[in-house]
Amino acid sequence: MDRGLVTLAGTRSGATLLEEAAEHAVGANADLVLLSSFTQEEAEHDLEVLNRIDTSEHGRFGELMSTELAEEVGEQIAHNVLSAYDVEYTVVGAITDHRIGRRIIDEAERHDCDHVFLLSKPHSRIGDLGEAARRVVRHFDGFTTLGRERDPERHLARLRGDGRDYDVVINY
Incomplete structure (x- = not known):
């Protein structure tokens, strides 16, 4: 492997997959590209929540765009999970949209990746993969490592509109 692409999930299973990729x-003395993605609806929701709680004059989130929010969350996940590894990465x-598989392949090709690490959502039948x-x-013209998503609950990787769970730091 020269460069691997890892899809970030913000779950325990996602952290395990990221550790394995690291x-x-x-x-292999390789680099990683970490793909942090949201749907437009998820990003709009999170930005709305951040803007509600960010009332300071020099608010950090007020000018964030959706892709910047995805990068910020990806950086937090990478920092928390990869701090024990000596690996170069780019977020x-x-x-x-709901065609994330095509986006994964496009990003892997764009960044010249020869290995993709991603989670497959659990389905009722054994061996049934997500779209x-x-x-x-x-x-994808390269190696693929699939992990099974066993804990689909995101752990503070996504912001919630209730309570005070607005911290983007991921705790596993």
Whole structure:
């Protein structure tokens, strides 16, 4: 592996997959590209919540665009999970529609990646892959490592509109 693309999930399973990718990258002396993506609806919701709680004069979030929010969240995940690894990485923020599989392949090709690490959402049948995983496995010209999402609850990677769970720091 020369460069791997890892899709960030903000879940325990996502952290495990990122750690595995980091171990692989360290062993191969490779770089990682971390794809942090939201749908437009998720990004708009999170920006609205941030703007409500960011009342300071020099608010940090007021001017953020959706892709910048995705990058910021990706940077937080990377910082928390990869601090123990000596690996070079780049975070790419993306706003996607529901065709995330195509976006993963496009970003992998754009960044000259030869390995993709992603989670497959759990389905009722064993071996049944989610749409994105199916597309990547079928169409990506390189190695693919699939992890099974076992804990789909995001842990403070996404902002919630209730209570005080507005911290973007990920705690596992």
